[in-house]
Amino acid sequence: MTETAGDEFQPFWDAAAAGELRFPFCRSCQKFHWYPMIRCPHCNTADISWRAIDPTGSLYSWTVVQRPFDAAFNDRTPYVVGLLEFPDAPGVRLITNLVDIETDAIEFGMAAAPAFDLYDTAESRLMFRPNVKPARSLE
Amino acid sequence: MTPDIAIVGIGETAPVRRSPKDLRSLVMEAVYDALDDAGIAPGEVDGVVTDSVVMPTTVPHDYVMAQLGATSRFDGSISYGGAGIACSPLQAALAINAGLANVVISYFGVDWGTRPSGPYGFHDLYPAKQTFEKPYGFNAQPIYFGLWTRRYMKEYGLTPEQLGSVAVQQRQHALLRGGGQISKPLTIEDYLTAPRIAEPLGVPDCCLITDGAGAFVMTSNERARDCRKPPVHVAGTGFASIPVSGDSVFTQDPNVLTTPGAHPATEQALAMAGIERRDIDFVELYDCFTISVLMQLEDMGFCEKGEAGAFFEEGRAAIGSDLPINTHGGFLSYSYRLGIEHVVEAVRQLRGEAGTNQVANTRFGAVGGFSLPDYGVLVLSADG
Numbered sequence: 001m002t003e004t005a006g007d008e009f010q011p012f013w014d015a016a017a018a019g020e021l022r023f024p025f026c027r028s029c030q031k032f033h034w035y036p037m038i039r040c041p042h043c044n045t046a047d048i049s050w051r052a053i054d055p056t057g058s059l060y061s062w063t064v065v066q067r068p069f070d071a072a073f074n075d076r077t078p079y080v081v082g083l084l085e086f087p088d089a090p091g092v093r094l095i096t097n098l099v100d101i102e103t104d105a106i107e108f109g110m111a112a113a114p115a116f117d118l119y120d121t122a123e124s125r126l127m128f129r130p131n132v133k134p135a136r137s138l139e
Numbered sequence: 140m141t142p143d144i145a146i147v148g149i150g151e152t153a154p155v156r157r158s159p160k161d162l163r164s165l166v167m168e169a170v171y172d173a174l175d176d177a178g179i180a181p182g183e184v185d186g187v188v189t190d191s192v193v194m195p196t197t198v199p200h201d202y203v204m205a206q207l208g209a210t211s212r213f214d215g216s217i218s219y220g221g222a223g224i225a226c227s228p229l230q231a232a233l234a235i236n237a238g239l240a241n242v243v244i245s246y247f248g249v250d251w252g253t254r255p256s257g258p259y260g261f262h263d264l265y266p267a268k269q270t271f272e273k274p275y276g277f278n279a280q281p282i283y284f285g286l287w288t289r290r291y292m293k294e295y296g297l298t299p300e301q302l303g304s305v306a307v308q309q310r311q312h313a314l315l316r317g318g319g320q321i322s323k324p325l326t327i328e329d330y331l332t333a334p335r336i337a338e339p340l341g342v343p344d345c346c347l348i349t350d351g352a353g354a355f356v357m358t359s360n361e362r363a364r365d366c367r368k369p370p371v372h373v374a375g376t377g378f379a380s381i382p383v384s385g386d387s388v389f390t391q392d393p394n395v396l397t398t399p400g401a402h403p404a405t406e407q408a409l410a411m412a413g414i415e416r417r418d419i420d421f422v423e424l425y426d427c428f429t430i431s432v433l434m435q436l437e438d439m440g441f442c443e444k445g446e447a448g449a450f451f452e453e454g455r456a457a458i459g460s461d462l463p464i465n466t467h468g469g470f471l472s473y474s475y476r477l478g479i480e481h482v483v484e485a486v487r488q489l490r491g492e493a494g495t496n497q498v499a500n501t502r503f504g505a506v507g508g509f510s511l512p513d514y515g516v517l518v519l520s521a522d523g
């Protein structure tokens with residue numbers, strides 16, 4: 001965890017540790033928002049809950065990073081940063097790393113599911129695995 | 140508001156990646172250069188406007204005024220980085236035309252060639268960025284714009300050759316201008332085979348990194364008559380933004396492939412100037428990346444959405460063609476000083492003193508300043 005992370009971010013990581021994907025959802029206007037905010041930016045009420053969604057996202061875009069901009073990534077390049085959308089959570093896009101896929105096989109709209117098996121609370125990173133293998137049922 | 144002011148002096152340091160001088164020295168060199176260009180004594184300055192984030196925390200207004208021995212009567216700041224620079228004449232006009240100040244300076248400088256955190260230091264402003272982006276290595280502008288470029292290519296059919304033509308065109312302009320940080324020509328083949336940084340963006344898609352500064356001096360059109368050089372009039376200014384925080388703007392904006400604020404800011408500036416887009420003779424816009432040039436050109440309304448790539452590929456952005464863009468080579472090939480050099484270049488063009496890269500018969504020029512989620516536009520006109 002980063003030292004500057006606010007408490008308002010913690011529910012995301014708690015959910016990830018529990019094998020769930022949750023985003024802030026306004027009970028008043030029934031809309032999601034992301035990133036976490038103090039009040040709902042759509043209606044300005046504070047009636048916000050963290051709603052669990054079907055965690056399979058759709059790939060909006062991606063980039064293969066060849067040159068690190070932070071020494072912490074020196075031994076990770078090349079790595080893939082993906083931006084996912086979720087049918088269950090309109091308006092939310094999530095930055096993640098795509099794992100277990102050849103870069104040439106990445107496609108727009110590709111389904112990707114959280115790699116909860118790789119989630120490490122110490123690192124606070126929830127990576128996603130594109131669904132390139134024969135379809136397996138979602139639990 | 141109808142601005143009744145002019146830019147009467149410009150100054151800039153030589154474009155270099157690393158300077159032995161510190162940032163304050165670089166800024167002062169540019170400010171003195173601009174005052175000398177205007178023929179205005181330092182003590183006559185009585186107002187300052189800069190961006191509100193970068194300059195106040197690195198080269199404070201009070202430091203500059205103390206160095207000039209000048210007493211401030213107006214102290215303004217607006218937006219940050221490039222949008223702030225393009226909009227600083229907006230505040231200067233309000234102050235000068237209200238009689239609050241007579242001579243207002245604007246300046247900007249960076250030492251990102253030398254400073255360790257470089258352009259990425261702004262991440263510290265946003266906890267959500269630190270928490271939900273940085274751990275995934277989504278931590279630098281080429282990566283953000285790489286992500287946008289990939290999606291833009293899908294949405295609008297942009298080809299690598301079209302994107303590369305922006306870098307090639309601007310390199311040609313930089314070589315024509317001379318004196319920039321890069322002196323090597325760039326062909327489309329060079330572009331296509333250059334090392335990638337964040338795919339699909341490669342080295343020639345990204346701005347340079349610079350230690351340097353620029354400055355300009357503004358006063359009333361009346362006072363401008365007595366200055367050393369012909370005045371360049373502030374015809375119109377525009378500022379616009381969207382309600383998306385700087386940490387979310389690369390990913391959460393519903394219209395993520397549209398430059399926030401660019402269209403309304405352009406409309407505001409043109410309406411103030413009483414002109415239309417076809418009256419603009421050249422555009423200097425914030426070219427942090429090749430893709431951002433295309434997006435801004437479209438979103439300012441100079442091209443239809445998705446057509447700016449073809450515009451460049453057909454050579455229509457060249458000096459001597461339809462609408463010359465970044466006539467000095469810009470951040471991609473001249474130097475990267477967040478927009479102040481675009482203002483300086485526009486003034487050179489409108490004075491007719493650009494020499495080897497002069498656009499013929501310039502009457503109006505536009506400057507676009509981009510600082511997500513803000514956008515600033517400055518429309519300048521030649522004297523006479």
Ligand SMILES: [Zn+2]
Pocket residue numbers: 026027028029030031040041042043044045
């Ligand atoms: Zn709401």
